[in-house]
Amino acid sequence: MNKLRIIKDRATGAIMATITIVALLLVIVMGIGLYLKSAPIFAEHSLWDLLTASSWRPFKNEFGFLPFFMGTIWVTLIAIAIALPLSLLTAIYLTEYAHRIVKRFVFPALDILASLPSVIYGVWGTLIIVPWISDTLAPHFVDFSAGYTTLAAGIVLSIMVLPLLVSLFVELFSSVSDELRAASYSLGSTRWQTAISVVTKKSLPGIFAAVVLAISRALGETIAVLMVCGNLPQIPHSLFDACYPLPALIANNYGEMLSLPLYEAALMFAALILFFVVLLFNVTSRVILYRIEKQQ
């Protein structure tokens, strides 16, 4: 009787361990799978060529990824540039100043932002942001803009990463011990001085990790960006140029890629790059965040 119980216990343990290991292997299998699928393109083009050429004509065997990289980088930078100050101020207010009543409105609002699907942001972007840029903002700077621009994609993305940044910041800031704050107040500093030179300074590694995490989230965002970015394979020279980030490239061409083996390999190469960069960014930021969590 007792033996049976122990055997059962061991057996379940073994089964659970197996499931866990199989799930973990997914990361490795994914990397290998994408690499194997994109291998044909390495046979014809060097990695350096793929990364630095800017001409994209799949049917003429020209695969320059530079426009797509620049599109991705621009859109991500704009998103972070908008979201970072906004989320920092919001998080500082929520942890250092806010009354209970304010929190009761702001936290559910952020929850809603976090739960909305990508495509809804896309719909909102095409209805609000795109017309705003083409009618109100762009005429001040350029002759004509359709509104489907790098800037539109950046704005929509910034709102999508906002809830992630705020929730990470709030968690970081509220883990700073109140004794540190008290010490700062007793030296005569104001709340803002305390927030800046004690709370955010103490959380600096965490802020860095959170931003890296937000960048990697922004890099892979597909549908919302695809709907507002204009989808022209060119290197954007201003905020009012259309762009074409990597995820949009993959999503837009999934149907036709099967007609040409090298085309498919090129798109899988795009997926492989996204996978690799996101993997690297995620591991870095998570390791930092774990270390902070452990210190408390």
Added chain:
Amino acid sequence: MKKSVIKEKIAQSFMAIAIVAVLILVVSIIWTIFSRGFSCITWEMVTSLPGGGFYIGKEGGFLNAIVGSLYIVLASTAIGLLISIPIVFYLNVFLKETSKFAYIARLAFDVLFGIPSIVYGAFAFTLMIYLGLKTSLLGGIIVTTLLIIPIFIRSMDEVAKTFPKDLLEASFSLGATRLETLGIVVRQIAPGIATATLLSVGRAIGDAAGVMFTAGFSDSIPTSFTQQAATLPLSIFFQLSAPQIEVQNRAYAAALVLTIIVLVISLLGRFITNHFSKNRLK
């Protein structure tokens, strides 16, 4: 006034602006989707399948997408739960807190959580070709399951971590094996499992990039796993890219339906967390 006090005032007004901006954004998004959606939606749209000439503005609805999304979400949530619950138990009850393996596992699931759904889609697509599967309901279910497993695991794990270790030890000291202790753990983290499930459902129903490659699209409700299936986000996306106003209006109506579903799920999750976790032992 002292310089530091002036600074304080300026900083406070900036923060107020930031908070107001966030609230305005949320209201703007919800208001846009609701006002557009309600002015377009009709009963016919949510209860009928696309008719002939649907994509040039003729009659029909997007019931195919609603049902398709429902199929994919229900199946992948069920499979996701079956796979992730054992993993969470293994990490929290079977492994020690200091276990190196548990550390690596958590890191890996966090990383998987961060992998964009388009990459999952591309990967699942190659996997399906390798296995000889065509784009189908089954493909959509597979990729959505892969997508939500990390969410399941990480959010249940957060709750399981707060599980009082004394309770585990009390159970062990009475001679129970780790397997027999699971009952107690389940009862304690049940609200956590419910919230995690809702979180995953919300993510699964809103995902477009993953199912684009794998589930395809179809104007009818799939009757077997090998048929293609439509999903709500893709239905919105495709209809919005049509030039006809009638078709675009249906996209707004579909966006409204999707938003309402997601909001209800999110509210339900909040309700469960606030209501059922009160008697959790500390």
